[in-house]
Amino acid sequence: MGVRFPSLALTEMQKSSIAYSVERRAYSQNLNAKRYPLNAKIFLSLAFSVYALSFIGCATAPYTLPPKPQFAMPGIYHHVEKGQTLWRISKIYNVDLDEIVRINRIPDATSIEPGQLIFIPSAQKKQYLSGQSAAEDFSWPIKGRVIASFGQTFNDMLNKGINIQRVRSQDVIASRSGKVIFYDTNFGSFGKTIIIDHGEGFSTVYARNSEVFVKTGDYVQRGTVIAKVGSSDRDKNTYLHFEIRKGHIPQNPYFYLPR
Helix, strand or coil: CCCCCCCCCCCHHHHHHHHHHHHHHHHHCCCCCCCCHHHHHHHHHHHHHHHHHHHHCCCCCCCCCCCCCCCCCCEEEEECCCCCCHHHHHHHHCCCHHHHHHHHCCCCCCCCCCCCEEEEECCCCCCCCCHHHHHHCCCCCCCEEEEECCCCEECCEECCCEEEEECCCCEEECCCCEEEEEEECCCHHHCEEEEEEEECCEEEEEEEEEEECCCCCCEECCCCEEEEECCCCCCCCCCEEEEEEECCEEECHHHCCCC
């Protein structure tokens, strides 16, 4: 199957003009059609195509957006806006995040992008969310580069969160407001580890810290500096291991963190 080019819709006058120009060009090249019939045919065919394109302009097929995916169930489509997360979208429509992920077949290793269409099953309209609800969103615990994603094998272990290598500051902040329910100075291979409970069954894990500024029982606001990123006895590289959990089940942080 070859590449299809758009057809050249030419008038008889245009065809005559092209044919005349091709004949003149063939003559100027001193091609002997009788002596070299194959060469002449090839030349005339190529010349006709090239000249036709130059006559009408460089015709290219117009770009069209891929068709909207169709689902045989009630629901509506949501146009993703800049900074929106799947978590925020699920709150807007009061639809379970896992159901949105399943219906739209969103891979674990990717995040949604602005302009993307997401199908929201069983939804009819958006819900009004107060300004306070924005404070319930999750934020990045540290500015840096993700060196290991959710579900990826890292250091021979299945990653149940994301590993973030700092870019500048070592400060680790609370991703969401909540109560510190766990702190251990040497939690297995993760070193100094903090767990914050956010209610609604959600908690966040911050591991591999060099310094910790909170203790069990403290209530912290989102954005509060709670530690400085460090390393562990097993891996001396400096990066933060971060998890979001619902109950005891690790969640894909990309679904909760803004881009």
